[in-house]
Amino acid sequence: MHQQQQISxxxxxxxxxxxxxxxxxxxxxAVQPYIxxxxxxxxxxxxxxxxxxxxxxxxxDFVWLYDRLFAKYKGIFIPPLPxxxxxxxxxxxxxxxxxxxxxxxxxxNRIASHHELQHSEDLRTxxxxxxxxxxxxxxxxxxxxxxxxSDLMQIFRDVQSKVTDVILGKEKPAxxxxxxxEKLKRYIYELEDHVAEAQKHAYRLVKRHRELSQCLADFGxxxxxxxxxxxxxxxxxxxxxxxxxxxxxYKLQREAHHLLxxxxxxxxxxxxxxxSIKGTIAERANAFRQQCELAETIKLKEIDxxxxxxxxxxxxxxxxxxxxxxxxxxxxxxxxxxxxxRLMNEEIVRFQxxxxxxxxxxxxxxxxxxxxxxxxxxDAWRSLIPKLDSL
Amino acid sequence: xxxxxxxxxDEAQLYASREELESLVLDDDDDNNNSGNGNGSGSNPLFxxxxxANGDDSQYHHHPLSPSFAEISTTEDDDPLLSSPSGYxxxxxxxxxxxxxxxxxxxxxxxxxxxxxxINGDGVVSSSSPSSSSDYLKISVTDPQKEQDLNNSLVPGGxxxxxYLITTWTNLPEFNGTEFSVRRRFKDVVTLSDRLSESYRGYxxxxxxxxxxxxxxxxxxxxxxxxxxxxxEKYLRKLAAHPVIRRSEELRAFLQVQGKLPLLKxxxxxxxxxxxxxxxxxxxxxxSVVSAAVDPDEVVQPAKGGRDLLRMFKELRQSVTNDWxxxxxxxxxxxxxxxxxxxxxxxFEQELTNVSQQAESLVKAQQxxxxxxxxxxxxxxxxTKFESEEAKFNSQKVxxxxxxxxxTSAVKASRLYRELNAQTVRHLDKLHEYLxxxxxxxxxxxxxxxxxLTVQTLLSELSNLSFRIEKLEAAASKVFxxxxxxxxxxxxxxxxxxxxxEAKNRAVREYERIKENNKMELERxxxxxxxxxxxxxxxxxxxxxxxxxxxxxxxATVANETxxxxxxx
Numbered sequence: 001m002h003q004q005q006q007i008s009x010x011x012x013x014x015x016x017x018x019x020x021x022x023x024x025x026x027x028x029x030a031v032q033p034y035i036x037x038x039x040x041x042x043x044x045x046x047x048x049x050x051x052x053x054x055x056x057x058x059x060x061d062f063v064w065l066y067d068r069l070f071a072k073y074k075g076i077f078i079p080p081l082p083x084x085x086x087x088x089x090x091x092x093x094x095x096x097x098x099x100x101x102x103x104x105x106x107x108x109n110r111i112a113s114h115h116e117l118q119h120s121e122d123l124r125t126x127x128x129x130x131x132x133x134x135x136x137x138x139x140x141x142x143x144x145x146x147x148x149x150s151d152l153m154q155i156f157r158d159v160q161s162k163v164t165d166v167i168l169g170k171e172k173p174a175x176x177x178x179x180x181x182e183k184l185k186r187y188i189y190e191l192e193d194h195v196a197e198a199q200k201h202a203y204r205l206v207k208r209h210r211e212l213s214q215c216l217a218d219f220g221x222x223x224x225x226x227x228x229x230x231x232x233x234x235x236x237x238x239x240x241x242x243x244x245x246x247x248x249x250y251k252l253q254r255e256a257h258h259l260l261x262x263x264x265x266x267x268x269x270x271x272x273x274x275x276s277i278k279g280t281i282a283e284r285a286n287a288f289r290q291q292c293e294l295a296e297t298i299k300l301k302e303i304d305x306x307x308x309x310x311x312x313x314x315x316x317x318x319x320x321x322x323x324x325x326x327x328x329x330x331x332x333x334x335x336x337x338x339x340x341x342r343l344m345n346e347e348i349v350r351f352q353x354x355x356x357x358x359x360x361x362x363x364x365x366x367x368x369x370x371x372x373x374x375x376x377x378x379d380a381w382r383s384l385i386p387k388l389d390s391l
Numbered sequence: 392x393x394x395x396x397x398x399x400x401d402e403a404q405l406y407a408s409r410e411e412l413e414s415l416v417l418d419d420d421d422d423n424n425n426s427g428n429g430n431g432s433g434s435n436p437l438f439x440x441x442x443x444a445n446g447d448d449s450q451y452h453h454h455p456l457s458p459s460f461a462e463i464s465t466t467e468d469d470d471p472l473l474s475s476p477s478g479y480x481x482x483x484x485x486x487x488x489x490x491x492x493x494x495x496x497x498x499x500x501x502x503x504x505x506x507x508x509x510i511n512g513d514g515v516v517s518s519s520s521p522s523s524s525s526d527y528l529k530i531s532v533t534d535p536q537k538e539q540d541l542n543n544s545l546v547p548g549g550x551x552x553x554x555y556l557i558t559t560w561t562n563l564p565e566f567n568g569t570e571f572s573v574r575r576r577f578k579d580v581v582t583l584s585d586r587l588s589e590s591y592r593g594y595x596x597x598x599x600x601x602x603x604x605x606x607x608x609x610x611x612x613x614x615x616x617x618x619x620x621x622x623x624e625k626y627l628r629k630l631a632a633h634p635v636i637r638r639s640e641e642l643r644a645f646l647q648v649q650g651k652l653p654l655l656k657x658x659x660x661x662x663x664x665x666x667x668x669x670x671x672x673x674x675x676x677x678x679s680v681v682s683a684a685v686d687p688d689e690v691v692q693p694a695k696g697g698r699d700l701l702r703m704f705k706e707l708r709q710s711v712t713n714d715w716x717x718x719x720x721x722x723x724x725x726x727x728x729x730x731x732x733x734x735x736x737x738x739f740e741q742e743l744t745n746v747s748q749q750a751e752s753l754v755k756a757q758q759x760x761x762x763x764x765x766x767x768x769x770x771x772x773x774x775t776k777f778e779s780e781e782a783k784f785n786s787q788k789v790x791x792x793x794x795x796x797x798x799t800s801a802v803k804a805s806r807l808y809r810e811l812n813a814q815t816v817r818h819l820d821k822l823h824e825y826l827x828x829x830x831x832x833x834x835x836x837x838x839x840x841x842x843x844l845t846v847q848t849l850l851s852e853l854s855n856l857s858f859r860i861e862k863l864e865a866a867a868s869k870v871f872x873x874x875x876x877x878x879x880x881x882x883x884x885x886x887x888x889x890x891x892x893e894a895k896n897r898a899v900r901e902y903e904r905i906k907e908n909n910k911m912e913l914e915r916x917x918x919x920x921x922x923x924x925x926x927x928x929x930x931x932x933x934x935x936x937x938x939x940x941x942x943x944x945x946x947a948t949v950a951n952e953t954x955x956x957x958x959x960x
Contacts, residue, residue: 218749222748
């Protein structure tokens with residue numbers, strides 16, 4: 001999926017950045033075998049090395065990129081990664097590898113076509129540095145960028161502060177009281193459930209295709225044997241039908257794969273996207289809380305200062321300086337929060353647009369696949385009717 | 392793009408269509424409830440399709456997936472489409488472009504009708520034979536009633552049984568009348584079946600329903616009675632379809648004679664056993680009483696049960712001789728053609744069993760596919776409703792509209808699969824039926840083997856007697872002046888031999904007769920099988936093609952409507 005992103009009305013020549021993820025290869029001489037992919041970048045972005053460059057990356061590199069973007073671009077819905085799936089990983093089936101490759105390709109290209117994310121330094125690092133440097137960069141990351149850990153810590157802190165507030169009887173408005181936003185949050189949470197259910201059934205449908213394929217193959221074989229027993233015209237009829245059955249079995253197998261890659265996977269991607277948004281929602285809550293906490297602290301400090309001024313303490317200067325700092329921090333926190341809010345509003349529109357496109361395509365592929373399959377089945381059987389009549 | 396223009400009406404339409412979907416579902420439900428209450432109360436008995444036969448091929452039908460047409464359609468506990476509550480709604484415009492289920496039926500019914508067969512489940516093996524195309528003999532079994540056996544009740548009020556109303560419509564001359572009914576109980580059916588197997592040895596006689604004592608304890612009384620009723624009906628219809636048996640006196644008596652069934656339970660009466668035992672000691676000591684030696688008429692029947700213990704012993708010994716002896720039996724089954732045919736039939740039976748199993752798997756896979764499609768459709772319906780309820784953006788509305796298309800198509804496809812399956816079951820059920828027929832063939836071949844064994848036994852006996860006579864004559868001639876006791880003995884043996892010879896002749900004639908019956912029946916079977924299977928295959932193929940085409944249309948519409956997305960990727 002190669003997308004071209006045009007930088008809107010400026011005198012610059014149109015900039016583009018497109019990536020393709022190809023050639024998955026199993027690397028076995030490491031501690032644990034893994035899959036490496038070729039990433040080929042075609043671009044005319046000024047900071048990039050040349051028109052075209054290819055590097056090799058592995059899944060954990062993609063995870064690194066995601067974590068960096070998530071930490072730095074709060075408010076933006078970072079495109080979702082395919083899941084870790086550590087069980088499947090060990091099997092490395094061809095289908096799994098293909099599914100992952102496709103998902104990673106989509107991931108990178110979505111970043112490359114996002115008007116803000118595409119300018120990220122981390123993206124450039126990811127797309128351009130050699131393998132060893134990448135590994136070094138990746139392992140340098142500690143603490144703050146380890147998303148999972150920070151999430152956990154945040155959750156603890158949240159619980160802590162809530163409990164403290166209750167105990168201290170503080171009426172802290174730790175959450176936004178924005179009804180629109182509440183609706184959005186509820187929408188996102190419910191959406192995940194609905195889409196997940198649809199995806200579950202889509203996956204089952206793939207399985208059903210495979211099962212039917214197998215049954216047709218077995219049925220065809222058995223009918224052919226019966227035909228051999230009968231001989232004569234009836235025997236011919238049986239073997240014709242058996243042969244057709246086996247042919248259709250193969251077609252069903254193909255359709256199962258097509259369904260998986262072009263319908264089930266996009267649905268899975270949809271689920272992941274919604275989950276990614278939930279991450280952003282958490283970040284927004286954090287920013288809001290920080291803002292509030294700072295506002296509280298500033299208020300308290302102002303009261304302190306007033307008191308100090310009353311008593312003409314020598315600490316006044318110190319306190320005033322502190323207050324200045326806090327006010328600056330407060331402004332910064334407010335700015336950050338408001339930035340997230342603004343970005344989120346934009347992102348939601350973009351998300352909805354994109355999902356309509358994505359799902360529209362997925363539906364189209366689904367319907368097309370089913371129509372082709374049904375037509376093939378109809379043709380196959382129809383072609384037998386004159387033969388049967390002639391016997 | 393869809394949905395951009397009139398958003399307001401779009402929303403209204405989205406809501407309406409969801410209700411339409413539900414009413415669509417309910418329509419389905421209603422139709423199913425009307426169209427095939429096979430296992431419910433005994434509704435219209437003539438509308439019974441070729442579902443899994445209960446009696447004759449019961450051993451093949453404990454698989455849950457070989458139910459009747461009705462069961463396929465109605466048993467979906469986990470089908471979400473059928474879980475919607477509330478009242479039946481009138482078909483809306485939505486339903487008008489989804490043809491009601493019976494349309495498909497009609498298409499295929501007309502095809503099958505051309506073939507001159509009755510679709511509605513006579514359980515018929517044969518298509519109408521050319522010579523008697525205007526004859527008819529239609530039977531229905533209805534109205535089970537509980538009755539008391541007043542005669543034999545040792546325990547007052549203890550011995551109750553169920554009777555069924557057997558109604559016949561016919562224009563066959565041997566019946567006096569065109570429509571009449573009798574009441575019969577299951578025991579009568581057993582009697583009929585036994586007499587037929589005795590009178591029509593060598594024929595492929597349809598198997599009667601099981602006695603199934605165990606099931607009668609386990610199942611609910613009502614269910615059991617219903618199952619039995621269906622089984623009886625199928626059985627009688629099969630008898631009526633057999634070109635020779637339908638003209639039998641036994642069947643006529645069963646169908647027409649009021650009151651007690653005028654057939655002997657069997658020629659093999661329990662009291663005979665006692666007779667046999669009385670005769671036994673005398674025969675064992677070699678003193679055969681002339682009249683009790685071998686009743687020539689009896690050889691026409693196989694040695695059974697208590698009827699003739701001695702005969703049984705002899706035939707057993709003979710069969711052992713045949714198997715182990717090295718001596719070639721006097722009459723060899725030398726009909727090579729017969730042996731070849733039998734081997735072929737055995738192979739056929741084996742492959743048929745295999746196909747029948749695969750057919751069941753196929754049906755199950757089709758059913759699962761339909762179910763999952765339905766569930767997928769339903770999930771999208773919910774998603775559609777969700778997205779359109781609080782749609783803030785146009786893109787959501789557009790997506791909801793797209794989704795609705797997919798959802799309704801998935802539901803339609805799901806329904807098509809269910810119909811396809813119901814038809815497939817109907818066609819492929821022929822396979823099951825023929826498995827049952829193979830059993831009847833095996834029985835007919837057993838008749839033949841038994842008859843042959845009887846002949847061989849008698850031939851052995853004859854040669855045995857002849858040998859003894861020779862010995863006696865040789866010994867007697869050495870005695871000067873005559874040996875009165877020996878001469879008397881020789882006379883007796885000669886008489887026995889004469890009777891035995893007569894019996895042997897009859898046995899041979901019986902054997903030949905059975906052979907002839909076998910041959911005739913085999914030809915009939917071949918022809919019918921050929922016709923039946925051809926029609927089954929064609930039905931299957933037409934069915935698959937028809938439904939696939941319908942599905943293709945459904946999906947092509949959606950593909951067209953979403954083709955805009957394809958270009959933009």
